[in-house]
Amino acid sequence: MNKLYVSINKLPPLFIVLFCVVSLFIFAFLIVCSAEASGADKNVSGLEFMSQSPFCTISRDYSERLISEEKQMACNRYFDEKFFAPWSQDKPVGGVDLLLWGFRAFSRRKVFGENRQPRSREWFGVQHDNASIESFGTLNRKAISVEEADLRVFPTQDPLFYSFDEPGEGYPFDYLQNSTVQPGEPLFVSHISKDGMWAFVNASTASGWMDIRRLAWISEAQIEEWKKHSLCVVVKDNVPLLDSEGVFYALSKVGTILPISRDRTLADCYEVLIAIRGSGGNALFRSVSLDKKAAVAKPFPMTKWNAAFIASQFIGESYGWGGLNLKRDCSATTRDFFTVFGIWLPRNSKAQGQIGQKIDVQNLSVCLKEKRIKEEGIPFRTLATMPGHVMLYIGEYYGMPVFLHNVWRFRFLEEGKEYSHIVGRAVITPLNPRIKSEKGELIETRIGERVSHFVILGDK
Template sequence: MNRLLSTWLIAAVTLALFIWAVSLLHWDRPSPRQRASSPEKATCPQTLATSTTINDLQTIPQDIGPFAAVFKQTMRADEQRQAARQFHQQYFTPWTTTAPLFETTTVAEGVRQLAAQTWYGENRLIVEPTRMQHLLALADLERFPSMNQLGIAIKPSFIRILPTMRPFYETPDDVPFDHLQFAEIKPNEPVRLLHATTDGAWLYIETSYANGWVDPEAIRLVDESVRNRLANAPQLVVVRDYSSIQTTQSKILPQPKIGTLYPLVKEEADHWLVDVAVVGDDQHATLATARIAKNDARRHPLPLNSENVTLIGNELLKTDYGWGELYRNRDCSATTRDFFLAFGIWLPRNSYKQITSGPFVPLAGLSTSDKELRIREQGIPFRTLLHHKGHIMLYVGLHNSKPVILHTAWGLAYRPTNCPEQKFIIGRTIVSTLEAGKELSLSKGTTLDRLDGMLLLPVPDKEHAQRNQPSAAGVK
C-alpha cells in the first residue's frame, strides 16, 4: 500500500510540475477568451492590410496604351531639339563646370543638423550617439571638400546621405523609409569627386541631380579622351529595366535600368554595339564595347509619341516602390525623372525640386472641381507634372472625364470607424485618378484635395539656371 501511495504521489507531483512549466511558456499570450474580447483586434483591420483593393485599381486600366491612343499633342521637332540640347548640357555638367554644382558650404551644416536629430536603426532602437559621432568623424567634414576630380560610374550604386549602408528611420516602425537613402546612380553617368572618408571606404560625389556618399568601387576617374567620346557620340537609352548587356568578350555587365545612356558604336541586325565604362589597367575608366538587344534600347532621345509613351509607361508600371530607389526600385520622383529622361527632358531628383524647376500653375486654394477643370484645360498628357507636398505624378489623360495619373506610391492613410489610423499599402507604380481610395475614410483627404500645382514640360531653357541645393534626408 505504501509503495502504491508513493507511486501515486510521484505521478501527481510530476503532472503538476508539467502543467506549471507549460503555463510559463504561455504567460505572455492572452487566452482565447481574452483575444476574442479585445474590440480593437476583433473589429479593426490589420495595419498595412493588403487583402482588399481600392476601386481605382479595379476600374482604371493599369495600362498606358488606352491613354496614349488618344494622345494628340506631342512636342514639335524644334521643341524636342531644344529640350535635347538642354538635357545634354545638364547631364554633363559634372564634367563641364569648374566648380561644384551644389552649395558645399551648406553640406557640412546639413549633415550636422541631421546628426543632431533622433533616428532609429534597423533594430528599431534609437541610434546611439557614439555611432553618430563615429560617422561624423569618418566624414571628416572639417576638410570638406578635399578634392575636385572628374569621374564616371562603372556600375549602379546608391547615393547615401551619410557614409553607411545602415538605415536611419524617423520612428521604430518607419520601414522602408531609410532617410539616408537618396538615389541610385546609373552606369556611365558623369560624376565629380569631392571628398572621401578618413578610411577611404566611401567617396562623396555629385551628379547633375544628386550628391552624397557612394561605394568607391562604383566610381573611376576619367580622362579627357573618354569624356569627349561619351559627350560627343550619338546616344542610346535603355528602355527596359534590368536589360542584359555584355562585352564583345562575353563579360556580363551590371544590368541597367530605364534611362541609362550608352554611346552608340554600331548597329547590328538584332543588337546595338555601345561603349561602356569599365575599369582599365591603370584603375581609371576605359571604354569597352558591349552588346545590348535592340528590344532593350533605342536611339536617344525617343520621340514623344503614342508608341513610345506606351513603351516607357508600361515598363515603369512594373516597378515596385523603393524610397530613394532602395532595392533598385523607384519612388515617385525617380519614376517621373526616368520617364522624361528617355525623351531627352532633364529633371532634378526629388518632388519639390521637380515641381519648382520651372513656372508651374498654382492649384492650391482652388476647389476640387476647379482643380480638375484647370488640369483639363491647361494640362497636356505625358508632358505635365502634378504635385502635392511630398508626392509628384505624371498626368496621362482622362477616364470618364476625370484626370488620371501615373505615379509610384507607398500607401494611403485611412481611419476606419472606432479604429486607429491604418495604412492601405499600394507599394508600386499605378495608374489612378486623383481620388484613389476615396471610398476609404482617408485621414489626409484625397490627392485632389491636397493638389497644389502643375508644371508643363519641357521647361524653358532659362529656368534650368537655378543653383542646386545639397541633398538631405527628407521627402522624395
C-alpha cells in the same frame, strides 16, 4: 456562314490582308486595355476597376507628337548640358553645407537603425569622423559610374529611420538614401572618406557618398571620346550589359544613357560604350551590344504611342525610397520617364514642382482641379505636384483624368484618426482615389485635396 465565306473570298487580296492586320491590332489593343496590374488592390477605388495600361488613355492618331520636334531637340540639348555638367566642374557644387546637412538634420532627433534600436552619439561621431570634412574640395577629380550605385548622406550603408511606431515611417524610409546613379553617369569627386571606401560625388541630379568601387577616374581625353558619340537611352527595365562573351558588367534601367560606338543595323542592335574600373581605379572602355528593342537613339520621339509605351514600363514596380534596392520612388519615376524623351527634371518632387509652366490649383476643389487638368493639361507632359509627392498626368479614362505615380501609401481619416493603406508600387489612379474601410465604406484619401500645382514640361 457560307455566304460570308464567299463574299470575303471575292474581295481583293490586299483588302483581306489589311482587314486581318487591323483586326489583330484591335484584338491586341483590347487585351492591353483590359489588363490590370499584378495583384490588383480591391481596397482602392480606382485600382479595382481601372485598367493599369497607359495605352488606354490614348486614341486617334497614335503617332501624333505631344511636343514638336523642334522643341524636343531644344529640350534635349539642355538635358545634355545638365547631364554632362559634372565633367565641367573645377570644384564641388553646394559647398561644405551639402556635406554637413545630414549631421545637422538627424543628430538632433531620435533616430533608429535596422535593429530598431536608437542610433547613439558614438555612431554619429564615427560617421562624422569618416566623412573627413577637412578634406572637402581637396581632390576635385572627374569620374564615371561603372555600375548602378547609391548616393548616401553619410559614408555608410547603415540605414537611419525615424520611429517605427510613427505612421509612414520605418522601412523603406532610410533617410540616408539620397538617390542613385546609373552606369555611365558623369561624376565629380570632392574627396574620399577617411577609410578610403567612399567618394563624395556630385552627379547631375544629386550629391552624396558613393561606394568607390562603383566609379572609375576618367581623363579629359576619355571624356572627349565619350562625348563625341551620339547617345542612346534604355527603354526597358533591368537590361543586363553583357559583352560578346556574355560577361556581365552592370544592370541598366529605363533612363540609362550610353554613347553609341556603332549602329549595327543588320543585327538590329547598338554597340555602346561602358566604363569599367581598371588598374588604379582608372576608367577603361568596353563595347557591349544593346538590342534596339531595349534601347533607342536619344531623344525618343515623344508621340502618344511612345509615351504610353515608356509609361507602361513602370507599372507595378515596387516602391523604392531614394532608389533603395534599385527601385524608384515618385520623383525617380517621373525623372526617368522624361529622360527618355530628353526632357530634364531635377531629382526630388519639390524641385520638380518648381519648373515648367505652373498652373496654381491649390485653392480649388477636387472637381475643379479635375476640370482644370482636362482643359489645360497635356497628357504625358504634365505633373501634378503636392508636398512630398508627384504624379504624371497621362490622359483620360472614360472621361476621368488619371495619373501614373509610384506611391508608398494612401493616408485617410476614419472617425478622426489617421490610417494608412500601403500600396508600395507604381499604379494608375484617379486624382482622388478612395479606400474601402473595414465596414465597406469608401473613404477619400485626400490626395486630390493636397495637389497644389499642375506643371507642364517641355517648353524649354
